[in-house]
Amino acid sequence: MTGTRTGRYSKYIRPISILFDLLVITVLCFYFLKRLNLNPVNYLVYQTVAWVIIAFFIKFYGIYRFTTPVEITSKIIKQGILFSLVIIAFFPFSKEVLFSGKAIAYFMVSSFTLITIFKYLLFYYLKKYRIVTGSNYRNAVIIGYTPEAIRLKELFETRNDYGYRFLGYFSNKKSNANIKGKLDDLKPFVIENEVDEIYCSLNEITNEQLKDLVDFADENNTVIKFIPDTKEIFSKNLKIDYYELFPVLSLQKTTLHDPLTKVFKRIFDIVFSLIIIFGLLSWLVPLLAILIKLESRGPIFFKQGRPGIDEKEFFCYKFRSMQINKTTEREASKNDPRVTKIGRFMRKTSIDEMPQFLNVLLGDMSVVGPRPHLWSQNKAYGHRINKYMVRHYVKPGITGLAQVRGFRGEIETDEDMINRIKYDVFYIDNWSILLDIKIIVQTVINIFEGEDKAY
Incomplete structure (x- = not known):
């Protein structure tokens, strides 16, 4: 199959986007940084190379018709901070060069404002253009008639903005009115109808048929993609490694295990914790120290061993909110007699958790992540609740998705813990910087609105 399709211009979008971004940072660089005594050639080469390398590693231009706005925003924030x-x-x-934080700030804000506006305008214009004009669509067929294949076809039909036109199923195993034909009918149909993408259910074809289909797709400039029938496994990221020339597929844990993401999240944690420590704790600690000491004897801070990343123990710090007691491995309950008056206020407003920003600075915790449980809870639920131990793949957090969704405080039933784990695992599997920011903002809102289980 040769030639181009009418209205198909996708191959030009990425080069246009790259050129626009480089033009923006080049022009604004000369406008805002011209007084800093820069060597224009040296600096421009440095800036351009830096932009391209960062964009390559974080896949800044890896935006497709099925990419979500949250993913785009996450890429922009990553690119902005690293650049x-x-x-x-x-x-x-x-x-010889003069440094001006103000000039750099103006340069960065202006550049990324323009780049963000352009990126979203292009993204939404293309979606709207597909829906209104019916142009730039991709013709797709599906091999197989499995539940997953049916769901994919329904997605093509309900999400017009994705820009796919479904042309039919092909299957040797099923036969009904929805099936366009057998596998033998596929090749002439693909050529005649200029099919762009073939979606293949792996349990519908043999290895020999698959090899033949891949060769056919290569020869006819057609993309072949595979529908996982084991959704629970293959919904995770697959990574390909080579043992010499032998390819091996392995499941990557999550985005949070990517080295670049780890560095990015750690930088965010350090900056955020330093702001809280110097901006808030510097004056809050002396004030609360007086109030805590006036009401009850004992230390200002309470520290307790908790399971952290990879279930390694660390000492979690809090403002002491209880009378000194020997039942620290028992979680607080409603109207708990151990809680002091100032402690009740601190727990209601979550102020007692503020010293954990020291844990963040030390690297034991993150600002956002699964809350660290008691060791007694780990022993009680570790082997009873599915995926409980997944929460130890990442650093525990001061706040988390489960907490802002209402699953915090006392665990009264197994259902409470199941729901908490469900949100913790969802956070780990679907992390983005935008999700972290959203959780932080919601945490602050919840503090001011008050929470029923904050006791």
Whole structure:
């Protein structure tokens, strides 16, 4: 199959986007940084190379018709932070150059405002253009008539903005009115109808048929994709490794295990915790120290061993909110007699958790993540609740998705813990910087609105 399709211009979108971004940072660089005594050639080469390398590693231009706005926003934030750090790093190595934080801030904000606007306008314009004009659609067929294949076809029909036109099923195993034909009918149909993408259910074809189909797709400039019939496994990220020339597929844990994501999240944790420690705890600690000491004897801070990442123990810090007692492995309950008056206020407003920003700074915790449980809870639920131990794949957090969805505080039934684990696992599997920010904002809102289970 040769030639191009009418209205198909997808191959030009990425180069246009890259050129626009480079043009923006180049023009605004000369406008905002011209007074910093920069060598224009050296700096421009440095800036362009930095932009391209960062974009490559975080897949900044890996945006497709099925990409979500949350993913786009996450990519923009990652690119912005890493690019800013690399640009700032340029100045200490050049003695002749003047440093101006204000000029760099104006440059970054202006550049990423324009880049963000352009990216979203292009993204939404293409979606609207497909729906209104019916152009830039991709013709698709599905091999197999499985529940997953049917769901995919329904997705094509309900999400017009994805830009797929479903042409039919092909199957040797099923026969009904919905089936377009057998596998032998597929090749002439693909050529005659200029099919762009073939979606294949792996349990519908043999290895020999699959090899033949891949060769056919290569020869006819057609994309072949596979529908996983074992959804629970293959919904995770697959990574391909080579043992010499032998390919091996393995399941990657989550995005949070990506080295670049780890560095990015750690930088965010350090910056955020330093802001809280110097901006809030610097004056809050002396004030609460007086109030805690006036009401009851004992230390200002309470520390307790908790299971952290990979179930390694760390000491979790809090403001002491209870009378000194020997039942620290028992979680607080409603109207708990151990809780002091100032402790009740601190627990209701979550102020007692604030010293954990020291844990974040030390690297034991993250600002957002699954809340660290008691060791007694780990022993009680670790082997009873499905995927409970998944929460130890990442650092525990001061706040988390389960907490902002109402599953915090006392565990009264197994259902409470099941729901908490469900949200913890969802967070780990679907992490994005935007999700972290959303959880932080919701945590602050919940503090002011009050929560029923904060006791």
